[in-house]
Amino acid sequence: MLGTEQASIEIFQDQKKIPYGWRNITPVALNDKPKWDWWELTYADGRTFGSWDGSWAEAPQGYVKNLSIHYDHTVYDGPYLSDTGHAAFYIFLPEMGYPVHTWEFMSHLRQLRTVKFGAWVRHDYFMAARQEANALPRPYPHWVIFYADGTTFTEGQDGTWEDAPLDGVVVIRGRDGGLVQGNDYYYWDNGRLTTTHNIEDMLATAAPEIKLGTRSYCQWPPPINPQIEGVSS
Numbered sequence: 246m247l248g249t250e251q252a253s254i255e256i257f258q259d260q261k262k263i264p265y266g267w268r269n270i271t272p273v274a275l276n277d278k279p280k281w282d283w284w285e286l287t288y289a290d291g292r293t294f295g296s297w298d299g300s301w302a303e304a305p306q307g308y309v310k311n312l313s314i315h316y317d318h319t320v321y322d323g324p325y326l327s328d329t330g331h332a333a334f335y336i337f338l339p340e341m342g343y344p345v346h347t348w349e350f351m352s353h354l355r356q357l358r359t360v361k362f363g364a365w366v367r368h369d370y371f372m373a374a375r376q377e378a379n380a381l382p383r384p385y386p387h388w389v390i391f392y393a394d395g396t397t398f399t400e401g402q403d404g405t406w407e408d409a410p411l412d413g414v415v416v417i418r419g420r421d422g423g424l425v426q427g428n429d430y431y432y433w434d435n436g437r438l439t440t441t442h443n444i445e446d447m448l449a450t451a452a453p454e455i456k457l458g459t460r461s462y463c464q465w466p467p468p469i470n471p472q473i474e475g476v477s478s
Contacts, residue, residue: 284344286335287311289459301337301344306449308459309335312346335456350448350455358407359451361414361431363440364393371415375426378418388438391416406433 285295332346387400432451
């Protein structure tokens with residue numbers, strides 16, 4: 246049987262792929278940090294993107310159906326192909342050195358600090374934050390984040406975007422005087438502050454390291470009213 250498996254590898258190694266029907270190899274030796282020869286994402290619409298096509302971050306966002314990883318021969322007693330599918334998210338972990346599937350992405354997203362998270366507050370609190378934001382001079386040279394606990398964070402004066410607290414955003418006043426408000430996620434998109442409820446849009450821009458699987462809750466809630474979604478600079 247081992248000879249058949251080895252022959253399959255030799256036949257397909259030029260294409261850097263192994264037939265998807267080949268699933269019966271199990272690892273017998275594993276160190277703390279396995280090395281992979283290649284990985285490949287297969288999307289629900291039939292597209293594929295492998296490590297030979299670019300980096301993990303360059304892989305398109307979409308609904309990933311399957312993640313295949315072919316591990317280094319020196320780690321296992323013979324080569325080993327790992328397939329995982331039907332997960333909610335797929336993440337490349339630098340500390341591990343290879344991509345993994347997971348049902349929880351928030352802890353990794355928070356470590357990146359590229360996204361701030363909105364808070365739902367009483368209407369009078371929300372209007373007070375808007376009034377304070379609008380009272381700033383126009384134009385104002387810095388963006389300012391207004392939080393649910395009444396605190397603010399000003400660009401430059403208090404630090405960078407990554408330094409700002411992650412949770413409790415009510416309103417962000419952009420450098421151009423525009424207000425960004427009313428959603429779950431706040432992040433930068435090509436130099437513009439953006440906010441949305443949509444996980445797929447947010448991950449594609451602010452966290453390309455995280456890929457959506459075919460079983461996720463990214464499609465809920467449905468697309469929001471464009472009058473609520475804000476964009477500013």
